[in-house]
Amino acid sequence: xxxxxxxxxxxxxxxxxxxxxxxxxxxxxxxxxxxxxxxxxxxxxxxxxxxxxxxxxxxxxxxxxxxxxxxxxxxxxxxxxxxxxxxxxxxxxxxxxxxxxxxxxxxxxxxxxxxxxxxxxxxxxxxxxxxxxxxxxxxxxxxxxxxxxxxxxxxxxxxxxxxxxxxxxxxxxxxxxxxxxxxxxxxxxxxxxxxxxxxxxxxxxxxxxxxxxxxxxxxxxxxxxxxxxxxxxxxxxxxxxxxxxxxxxxxxxxxxxxxxxxxxxxxxxxxxxxxxxxxxxxxxxxxxxxxxxxxxxxxxxxxxxxxxxxxxxxxxxxxxxxxxxxxxxxxxxxxxxxxxxxxxxxxxxxxxxxxxxxxxxxxxxxxxxxxxxxxxxxxxxxxxxxxxxxxxxxxxxxxxxxxxxxxxxxxxxx
Amino acid sequence: xxxxxxxxxxxxxxxxxxxxxxxxxxxxxxxxxxxxxxxxxxxxxxxxxxxxxxxxxxxxxxxxxxxxxxxxxxxxxxxxxxxxxxxxxxxxxxxxxxxxxxxxxxxxxxxxxxxxxxxxxxxxxxxxxxxxxxxxxxxxxxxxxxxxxxxxxxxxxxxxxxxxxxxxxxxxxxxxxxxxxxxxxxxxxxxxxxxxxxxxxxxxxxxxxxxxxxxxxxxxxxxxxxxxxxxxxxxxxxxxxxxxxxxxxxxxxxxxxxxxxxxxxxxxxxxxxxxxxxxxxxxxxxxxxxxxxxxxxxxxxxxxxxxxxxxxxxxxxxxxxxxxxxxxxxxxxxxxxxxxxxxxxxxxxxxxxxxxxxxxxxxxxxxxxxxxxxxxxxxxxxxxxxxxxxxxxxxxxxxxxxxxxxxxxxxxxx
Numbered sequence: 138x139x140x141x142x143x144x145x146x147x148x149x150x151x152x153x154x155x156x157x158x159x160x161x162x163x164x165x166x167x168x169x170x171x172x173x174x175x176x177x178x179x180x181x182x183x184x185x186x187x188x189x190x191x192x193x194x195x196x197x198x199x200x201x202x203x204x205x206x207x208x209x210x211x212x213x214x215x216x217x218x219x220x221x222x223x224x225x226x227x228x229x230x231x232x233x234x235x236x237x238x239x240x241x242x243x244x245x246x247x248x249x250x251x252x253x254x255x256x257x258x259x260x261x262x263x264x265x266x267x268x269x270x271x272x273x274x275x276x277x278x279x280x281x282x283x284x285x286x287x288x289x290x291x292x293x294x295x296x297x298x299x300x301x302x303x304x305x306x307x308x309x310x311x312x313x314x315x316x317x318x319x320x321x322x323x324x325x326x327x328x329x330x331x332x333x334x335x336x337x338x339x340x341x342x343x344x345x346x347x348x349x350x351x352x353x354x355x356x357x358x359x360x361x362x363x364x365x366x367x368x369x370x371x372x373x374x375x376x377x378x379x380x381x382x383x384x385x386x387x388x389x390x391x392x393x394x395x396x397x398x399x400x401x402x403x404x405x406x407x408x409x410x411x412x413x414x415x416x417x418x419x420x421x422x423x424x425x426x427x428x429x430x431x432x433x434x435x436x437x438x439x440x441x442x443x444x445x446x447x448x449x450x451x452x453x454x455x456x457x458x459x460x461x462x463x464x465x466x467x468x469x470x471x472x473x474x475x476x477x478x479x480x481x482x483x484x485x486x487x488x489x490x491x492x493x494x495x496x497x498x499x500x501x502x503x504x505x506x507x508x509x510x511x512x513x514x515x516x517x518x519x520x521x522x523x524x525x526x527x528x529x530x531x532x533x534x535x536x537x538x539x540x541x542x543x544x545x546x547x548x549x550x551x
Numbered sequence: 552x553x554x555x556x557x558x559x560x561x562x563x564x565x566x567x568x569x570x571x572x573x574x575x576x577x578x579x580x581x582x583x584x585x586x587x588x589x590x591x592x593x594x595x596x597x598x599x600x601x602x603x604x605x606x607x608x609x610x611x612x613x614x615x616x617x618x619x620x621x622x623x624x625x626x627x628x629x630x631x632x633x634x635x636x637x638x639x640x641x642x643x644x645x646x647x648x649x650x651x652x653x654x655x656x657x658x659x660x661x662x663x664x665x666x667x668x669x670x671x672x673x674x675x676x677x678x679x680x681x682x683x684x685x686x687x688x689x690x691x692x693x694x695x696x697x698x699x700x701x702x703x704x705x706x707x708x709x710x711x712x713x714x715x716x717x718x719x720x721x722x723x724x725x726x727x728x729x730x731x732x733x734x735x736x737x738x739x740x741x742x743x744x745x746x747x748x749x750x751x752x753x754x755x756x757x758x759x760x761x762x763x764x765x766x767x768x769x770x771x772x773x774x775x776x777x778x779x780x781x782x783x784x785x786x787x788x789x790x791x792x793x794x795x796x797x798x799x800x801x802x803x804x805x806x807x808x809x810x811x812x813x814x815x816x817x818x819x820x821x822x823x824x825x826x827x828x829x830x831x832x833x834x835x836x837x838x839x840x841x842x843x844x845x846x847x848x849x850x851x852x853x854x855x856x857x858x859x860x861x862x863x864x865x866x867x868x869x870x871x872x873x874x875x876x877x878x879x880x881x882x883x884x885x886x887x888x889x890x891x892x893x894x895x896x897x898x899x900x901x902x903x904x905x906x907x908x909x910x911x912x913x914x915x916x917x918x919x920x921x922x923x924x925x926x927x928x929x930x931x932x933x934x935x936x937x938x939x940x941x942x943x944x945x946x947x948x949x950x951x952x953x954x955x956x957x958x959x960x961x962x963x964x965x
Binding site (some may be wrong): 153236238242244249251252330334335349351355357373379380382383384388390440443469487490491493495496497498499500501502503504507512513514524525526527529530540541543545546547548549550551 | 567571603650664748749763793794798801814824883901906907909910913914915918920922925926938940944953954959960961962
């Protein structure tokens with residue numbers, strides 16, 4: 138048997154015991170893991186130094202080096218993250234509903250863990266600790282397949298937290314890290330039907346596409362966000378400018394950042410010069426439709442590819458539209474169903490936008506940057522689903538669960 | 552463009568308009584469809600006669616002929632089924648939750664249709680009307696791919712209800728039947744990512760396996776049930792016998808019928824002769840483990856394959872177990888995660904069974920036959936999910952929906 142399959146089977150064997158742990162037992166495991174991270178910080182930093190050195194020798198980009206780098210503060214952040222998850226409610230403690238049937242059967246709809254969660258991710262070693270915390274708290278065994286760039290860091294983190302966790306009651310085998318970072322190990326994990334219950338890819342568009350295309354295990358697709366902001370004719374233009382600047386510039390590399398600006402043509406001659414100046418002051422490159430460029434000739438002309446591209450960078454494409462219908466049609470054509478916003482003072486247009494736009498999160502008069510587990514109040518997040526099945530939008534602990542029907546009778550037959 | 556792709560795209564284009572229909576509009580469409588079925592009964596029966604004749608010429612089995620056959624009563628039943636779905640609550644009318652964040656953002660979690668639902672099924676023409684009713688009521692466009700055996704019946708049914716529906720406000724294109732019943736058309740439907748949002752196979756194990764293996768569109772796996780009943784040492788033996796006989800014999804061809812009986816060895820010498828006699832009176836073939844056969848020598852010896860087989864027939868395999876642990880271990884090994892039951896008077900054993908068995912529905916002191924949308928009180932059912940993602944157990948209208956977050960602000964930025 139291959140190592141990947143054997144590790145996943147070990148996780149599956151540990152899953153039933155983990156699923157039955159009580160909240161206080163799971164919280165104690167997370168606290169022990171947090172303490173271990175702090176205690177083992179030097180060992181983890183040493184391992185991380187190996188990864189950084191190898192990355193430097195390969196000529197890795199500065200941005201990638203930053204994602205890969207651990208510091209004492211970042212390790213303290215990982216430990217605090219585990220403690221924060223420990224403080225969250227146990228999702229498997231919840232009954233979702235309960236009712237009695239006319240024949241006396243009592244039906245309870247109860248949250249239960251999914252079983253074995255597979256997570257495929259890239260260079261950020263902090264994902265390792267985050268994912269373990271969320272899986273343990275939700276009662277799921279997990280199989281982690283991180284990127285080769287961070288493998289020494291990931292091994293050191295797992296060594297630290299699994300040793301501490303098992304000493305504190307974590308079922309042996311419940312947390313697995315696949316040390317083989319070849320493409321083959323990742324492909325094998327995607328095909329372990331009947332062993333792995335769900336696969337969550339975390340990373341760039343290429344990784345996610347590869348998992349969706351190659352997995353036969355059910356996948357929760359995360360992350361691509363070609364988010365639009367539509368500024369209506371009736372918008373409060375100061376509010377609109379603040380929202381656009383925030384949604385584009387506060388963190389351009391993330392999936393809930395705005396990538397496109399649609400502006401009603403009635404206000405474009407007033408609004409565009411104003412917002413464009415604010416965006417340029419933040420070093421945003423602007424590309425415009427023909428009509429938009431006619432208003433602000435400094436904009437580069439946008440190409441067809443611009444309308445469908447998630448830049449993840451300080452670039453924004455701008456289009457004027459004749460009315461709400463044209464804005465809705467443009468969004469319907471180019472949306473990645475992540476987050477879409479309207480700025481308007483018209484209740485009619487706000488309601489139409491909220492009802493008709495098909496996305497995980499639809500906003501009126503707020504920045505798309507709020508599509509986030511923390512900002513929604515979930516306390517933690519394993520990713521943002523852009524699919525419609527099982528979970529949509531920010532996924533917290535509840536989205537890492539399934540349910541079962543518990544039925545109590547006293548001899549009912551049919 | 553192929554016909555299948557074009558039909559699915561037409562459904563996708565109609566989906567947004569259908570999603571926005573109000574409950575009373577959808578209910579009127581369903582009522583018009585019900586009336587059309589009754590009015591067009593002769594035409595539908597004529598088409599069905601063609602299917603039956605072709606089936607007879609192919610030498611189709613009696614059971615299959617029965618599934619294929621329509622009568623005036625069955626058509627009346629289909630019409631009444633549509634009216635029943637019309638009377639159910641509109642699942643997309645529901646807000647699942649709502650809260651305000653400290654920054655003033657109001658977040659509403661709202662049910663919305665999935666979009667385009669694909670249904671692949673076999674010879675039962677009544678599935679055509681059922682599926683359309685459930686999809687229309689939940690606001691989903693649908694693409695139906697029924698079996699070749701029923702194609703004339705399906706075309707006549709769709710012709711009747713779509714004409715009536717469109718005259719009453721059903722968006723054009725929202726209901727599609729694929730007339731090409733080749734394997735290629737089914738394979739193509741399974742690969743229409745980005746057009747079809749979910750695929751639900753309805754039928755035998757072979758069909759379901761083929762869809763799970765070949766689809767890249769998300770699938771909700773339905774149906775296979777290797778259901779166990781465990782009779783504990785403390786069981787009320789009369790209740791236990793009634794439950795076993797009901798679960799095995801009331802409708803042996805369905806997925807919630809019992810296929811295996813586990814009996815605590817302390818009561819097996821008393822219980823087995825009694826229940827076996829009752830089962831034999833209903834023409835059940837009994838196969839036993841070595842110890843079970845030692846108690847009742849008339850049982851055939853069960854083979855290893857018996858423990859994993861869903862018979863869908865009047866066959867039951869029986870095994871004695873030393874204790875609850877052995878029963879739980881046997882179920883964990885052979886369960887298809889559908890429905891599992893314990894008969895016991897021990898509260899401790901009941902709770903352990905309910906907590907530890909991993910299935911869509913777990914029962915104490917009731918027949919597994921209750922795992923059914925009607926019996927659970929959902930009013931209708933599109934199938935029974937045996938997977939853990941999105942939906943588990945009987946799927947009613949709610950399970951044909953997704954959700955979206957509707958976020959209202961007044962200028963919030965991050």
